[in-house]
Amino acid sequence: MNRQERRAWLEGFGEPPVTGSAIETAEQELNLGWRGDRPVRLIREDALGEGYAIRVSPEAVTLRGGESGLLYGAWELLKKQALGESVTDIDCQPRYALRMLNCWDNMDGSVERGYAGRSLWFEGSRFSYDPDRIRFLGRLLASCGVNVLCVNNVNVHEPAQGLIDEWLPEVSAFAALLRPFGVRLMLSVDFSQPLRRDLETADPLDERVRAWWRERADRVWEAVPDLAGFLVKADSENRPGPFAYGRDHAEGANMLAEAVAPHGGVLVWRAFVYNCKQDWRDSGTDRPKSAWETYKPLDGHFADNVILQVKYGPFDFQVREPLSPLLLGMPDTRLALEMQLAQEYTGQQIDLFAMPGLFREMLDAAGPERIMAWAAVSNLGRDENWFGHPFAGLNLYAFGRYGWDAGADPERVTAEWAALTYPRLPQNQREILCGLLNRSRSVYERYTATLGLCWMITPNTHYGPSPDGYEYQAWGTYHRASRDAVGIDRTSRGNGYTLQYPPELTRLYDDLATCPDELLLFFHRLPYDYVMRDGRTLIQRIYDDHFDGCAEAERMAETIASLSLPEKDLAEAVERARLQAQNAREWRDVVNSFFYRFSGAEDAHGRPLYI
Ligand code: GCV
Numbered sequence: 001m002n003r004q005e006r007r008a009w010l011e012g013f014g015e016p017p018v019t020g021s022a023i024e025t026a027e028q029e030l031n032l033g034w035r036g037d038r039p040v041r042l043i044r045e046d047a048l049g050e051g052y053a054i055r056v057s058p059e060a061v062t063l064r065g066g067e068s069g070l071l072y073g074a075w076e077l078l079k080k081q082a083l084g085e086s087v088t089d090i091d092c093q094p095r096y097a098l099r100m101l102n103c104w105d106n107m108d109g110s111v112e113r114g115y116a117g118r119s120l121w122f123e124g125s126r127f128s129y130d131p132d133r134i135r136f137l138g139r140l141l142a143s144c145g146v147n148v149l150c151v152n153n154v155n156v157h158e159p160a161q162g163l164i165d166e167w168l169p170e171v172s173a174f175a176a177l178l179r180p181f182g183v184r185l186m187l188s189v190d191f192s193q194p195l196r197r198d199l200e201t202a203d204p205l206d207e208r209v210r211a212w213w214r215e216r217a218d219r220v221w222e223a224v225p226d227l228a229g230f231l232v233k234a235d236s237e238n239r240p241g242p243f244a245y246g247r248d249h250a251e252g253a254n255m256l257a258e259a260v261a262p263h264g265g266v267l268v269w270r271a272f273v274y275n276c277k278q279d280w281r282d283s284g285t286d287r288p289k290s291a292w293e294t295y296k297p298l299d300g301h302f303a304d305n306v307i308l309q310v311k312y313g314p315f316d317f318q319v320r321e322p323l324s325p326l327l328l329g330m331p332d333t334r335l336a337l338e339m340q341l342a343q344e345y346t347g348q349q350i351d352l353f354a355m356p357g358l359f360r361e362m363l364d365a366a367g368p369e370r371i372m373a374w375a376a377v378s379n380l381g382r383d384e385n386w387f388g389h390p391f392a393g394l395n396l397y398a399f400g401r402y403g404w405d406a407g408a409d410p411e412r413v414t415a416e417w418a419a420l421t422y423p424r425l426p427q428n429q430r431e432i433l434c435g436l437l438n439r440s441r442s443v444y445e446r447y448t449a450t451l452g453l454c455w456m457i458t459p460n461t462h463y464g465p466s467p468d469g470y471e472y473q474a475w476g477t478y479h480r481a482s483r484d485a486v487g488i489d490r491t492s493r494g495n496g497y498t499l500q501y502p503p504e505l506t507r508l509y510d511d512l513a514t515c516p517d518e519l520l521l522f523f524h525r526l527p528y529d530y531v532m533r534d535g536r537t538l539i540q541r542i543y544d545d546h547f548d549g550c551a552e553a554e555r556m557a558e559t560i561a562s563l564s565l566p567e568k569d570l571a572e573a574v575e576r577a578r579l580q581a582q583n584a585r586e587w588r589d590v591v592n593s594f595f596y597r598f599s600g601a602e603d604a605h606g607r608p609l610y611i
Contacts, residue, residue: 339374456470
């Protein structure tokens with residue numbers, strides 16, 4: 001164990017410091033802060049890589065692992081100690097080798113879709129950070145099991161293009177702070193960068209462009225030898241890409257992949273491609289179909305070090321979407337599943353929205369073995385508690401946890417987080433807190449996106465209701481509500497979107513008798529008097545969900561106020577719960593009145609609807 005690692009141990013586990021003088025020998029006894037009845041012996045075994053093995057004997061607990069395997073194993077021991085669980089023999093390897101946080105941080109210090117304050121490392125168009133806080137960040141990420149941090153926004157604005165150029169010394173220094181915690185950096189790059197800086201083209205098949213990227217990659221990896229790779233958003237939401245040169249996305253990605261390959265780097269290419277300049281009158285184009293249309297023909301064409309990163313749903317991190325069919329239809333492509341911890345559409349770290357259930361559902365739907373990497377948009381920021389909402393840390397914890405165990409039980413993950421975060425909260429209150437978190441997704445869904453009706457959110461800010469806000473815009477996000485019906489027929493009889501799924505799912509979604517209620521209006525266009533399986537009409541179900549979801553948000557606010565949380569956390573959680581209840585009331589009345597005005601249907605329970 002070298003000096004640097006030893007420092008990381010000290011910083012990672014705090015007092016009491018490492019004991020034992022034979023620190024450089026193969027086997028050491030370290031004091032990890034572990035208060036168990038036996039000493040912990042560490043044995044460096046590089047073959048275990050990030051994994052670790054724990055063996056318990058009457059004399060000692062032995063932890064074997066590679067460089068970061070020891071770190072993760074030590075966190076596991078400390079976690080067990082904190083949870084009051086006994087230590088048993090464990091052999092553990094991460095489920096996904098790449099567990100990547102994508103930070104949408106801009107060099108001016110703003111964070112695109114960030115709800116926890118400004119960037120932790122950029123300000124004033126340069127790197128600007130407190131090194132201790134960054135080391136603490138490394139410790140936080142390691143304790144959650146995250147091993148890659150992409151530091152800049154996928155929308156690469158100047159001067160962030162300089163991160164692979166004049167800013168390399170700063171990138172290198174930043175990487176050094178996180179390296180001891182097993183966290184490697186990744187950089188988002190602009191596909192058109194050769195054009196912007198040196199050449200008159202960025203055509204991926206032009207030999208000068210290829211040479212430019214090879215030379216650039218050489219310089220980047222010289223500065224940061226363990227850089228994980230590049231991340232690219234191309235031909236998406238006005239970002240440049242290979243389409244400008246008549247090239248496809250395999251040609252674009254493979255050119256960059258070739259440049260990073262000699263350094264062991266990966267090229268993560270985002271599959272978030274759709275027409276963001278659609279004419280809303282054009283019902284022949286449907287945004288959820290677009291990623292498949294772009295990428296399915298390219299299956300098997302990508303180089304071995306390309307990872308196609310696919311958002312979980314075919315739209316864009318909506319509260320409820322079916323799994324993107326691309327994740328089921330690219331057997332010859334290496335895939336990453338992309339989640340969004342930043343709660344852009346899911347309450348912006350004001351409204352509660354716990355994600356463990358969503359993670360598990362999407363991993364189950366994709367089949368954990370079909371993907372090879374696990375990614376998420378970060379929810380971190382400069383706020384003192386890192387996340388804005390004191391409970392939003394659950395989503396980072398859960399993200400890391402599912403990167404190691406794709407089959408973890410969501411309620412168990414939530415309970416672990418609550419016990420680790422609030423060890424002094426009485427057991428009965430901790431159960432109440434977990435209950436709130438476990439229900440939070442369903443509560444938010446009922447007042448914002450019942451039956452799969454997404455995109456009724458305020459344009460641009462993406463917080464609060466605006467049923468028609470996106471209806472006549474160019475983003476391809478329509479519900480097409482009329483006085484008789486709402487939704488889009490995406491079945492095989494309709495626009496054919498369901499045909500992108502394997503046949504059993506096409507049948508499941510096509511058939512009204514089997515289509516899950518929570519996706520009913522995602523897949524079908526239905527009249528308001530359509531009778532649901534439970535006997536209610538569609539319009540009544542819409543009203544009920546909004547009234548119920550809002551009532552529950554109001555009750556949640558009261559419950560949160562009754563918890564004996566640390567003072568600061570309580571004050572922040574109470575204030576956010578108050579805002580959430582206010583938001584929920586707005587959603588309830590705006591969306592219900594919107595449909596009341598169209599349908600003329602009264603609420604069966606006589607609750608207020610507004611003309
Ligand atoms: C980084 C959504 C967000 C954008 C984001 C984009 C993406 O459209 O609103 O802010 O841009 O997704 O994932 O690239």
